[in-house]
Structures are given as C-alpha cells and as structure tokens.
Amino acid sequence: MLKIGITGNIGSGKTTVSQMFRVLGIPVFYADIEAKNIMTTDPVLVANMKKAFGDEAYFTDGSLNRKYIANIVFNDDEQLAKLNSLTHPAVFRAFDTWVAGIENVPYVIKEAALLFESTSYKMCDYSLLVTAPLDLRIARVTKRDHITRAEVEAREAKQFTEAKKRELADYIIENGETQLLIPQVLKLHDAFLQLAAV
Ligand SMILES: CC(C)(COP(=O)(O)OP(=O)(O)OC[C@H]1O[C@@H](n2cnc3c(N)ncnc32)[C@H](O)[C@@H]1O)[C@@H](O)C(=O)NCCC(=O)NCCS
Numbered sequence: 001m002l003k004i005g006i007t008g009n010i011g012s013g014k015t016t017v018s019q020m021f022r023v024l025g026i027p028v029f030y031a032d033i034e035a036k037n038i039m040t041t042d043p044v045l046v047a048n049m050k051k052a053f054g055d056e057a058y059f060t061d062g063s064l065n066r067k068y069i070a071n072i073v074f075n076d077d078e079q080l081a082k083l084n085s086l087t088h089p090a091v092f093r094a095f096d097t098w099v100a101g102i103e104n105v106p107y108v109i110k111e112a113a114l115l116f117e118s119t120s121y122k123m124c125d126y127s128l129l130v131t132a133p134l135d136l137r138i139a140r141v142t143k144r145d146h147i148t149r150a151e152v153e154a155r156e157a158k159q160f161t162e163a164k165k166r167e168l169a170d171y172i173i174e175n176g177e178t179q180l181l182i183p184q185v186l187k188l189h190d191a192f193l194q195l196a197a198v
C-alpha cells in the first residue's frame, strides 16, 4: 500500500483535492485536523500547551482557541517552533496508527500543510503539491475564513516557498484559474493505481 503525501501553501486547495481522492475511495488522513484533535484530547499535550501558551490557549469548554494561538505563533518564530515540536511527533504517531488499521486499498493519502517543512514527506512514497497563484489563494482564504490578507501573508512567510516545494514534489496539481481540477486528479489517481500495482 502506497503512502501519498499531499501538501500546498495556504489556500492552495489541498483539502479540496484530498476530498476528490476520497470520493474515489482513497482513505485520507488530515494531519492538520488531527493536530487540532490531539491538542484537545491528549491530556499531556493539553498540559504542555497551557504551559507554553497560557490557559487562554483553550476556551472554558476545552476547545482550542485557534485565533489566540495563531496570533502568537505566526508572529514569533520561537513560539511557532515550540508549537511544532509539541504537535508534530504526536501527529506522526497518529498517522502510523491510522495506516496500520487500513487494508485492501492500493494507496492512502496524508494531507499535511507542512509535509515538506516537517520532513514527513520522507515517510511517504510520493508527494503531491497543489499550487495556485498567491493572489488567488489569498482571495479564496479570506473569503472562506474571514481572515485578513496580512494574516495569510504571515503564515505564508513561515512556510517554504512554492518554488522550493515545486522542486521537492514528485507531482504537481495546478489549481489556478486556467486548468480544471478534476481531470488532473483522475490522471494522478490512474498513475498511483499503476504505481501501486508494481
Ligand atoms: C495555529 C493553529 C491553531 C491555527 O488554526 P487555524 O484553524 O487558524 O488554521 P489551520 O490549522 O486551518 O491552518 C491553515 C493554514 O495555516 C498554515 N499553518 C498551520 N499551521 C502551521 C504551522 N505550524 N507553520 C506554518 N504554517 C502553518 C497552513 O498553511 C495551513 O494550511 C493551527 O494551525 C495549529 O494548531 N497549527 C499547529 C499544528 C500543525 O503544525 N499543523 C500542521 C500539521 S502538518
């Protein structure tokens, strides 16, 4: 069973693409969702998060105060490194456990915003980058999340550039306004099926 890592900079459409693979019957592990899940369910991690970022990192009902944490970490490299060091090992373990429970599929997908930065692409057989022009990504994300252009740019600045990711990626999906998404996904699905059959 192959492991395919899907990534892309903020608002590139990686979740949209991953959902298309899911419709084709491919199991998808969403690392970013899992990270947030673990941050509220793992008692040791919750304690460490509060120690690192204060009690305000959580609302009184135990849910994650994402806006508060994002405001801290995307404006301070040291704090971001701290958050990554707390969450990434736990997400790696969760992915391994998830994979171990899956059988009878040709491949699985790990969708991760930081596939390259976290080095987790090395634990996948192939990587797939979803790209779109920066202005289009900003327009899509500010519409979806009601966050500002400056907030998007702050996150963008903390990640590898798209140029660097293009060099690292085995496959690329162009999700701008000139190419249709579905035919690209179907073509790659066929390619992954063939690779899995070898
Ligand atoms: C800081 C948090 C709470 C902000 O939550 P929010 O819902 O606003 O953002 P969301 O998780 O949907 O991420 C949106 C985009 O932000 C960027 N981003 C998220 N985490 C990071 C990070 N650690 N470093 C750089 N960019 C990041 C990515 O482009 C991502 O696609 C959240 O992103 C988080 O918990 N991040 C740490 C976990 C992590 O490293 N996730 C990535 C695992 S691969």
Ligand SMILES: Nc1ncnc2c1ncn2[C@@H]1O[C@H](COP(=O)(O)OP(=O)(O)OP(=O)(O)O)[C@@H](O)[C@H]1O
Pocket (backbone or CB within 6 Å): 008, 009, 010, 011, 012, 013, 014, 015, 016, 017, 113, 140, 141, 144, 175, 176, 181
């Ligand atoms: N080809 C497209 N045409 C129109 N809208 C799109 C397209 N691709 C993605 N979108 C929209 O753009 C927004 C961002 O897409 P998506 O959530 O898939 O990106 P992402 O890379 O997972 O984002 P994030 O980095 O914030 O997690 C969503 O609202 C999505 O519906």
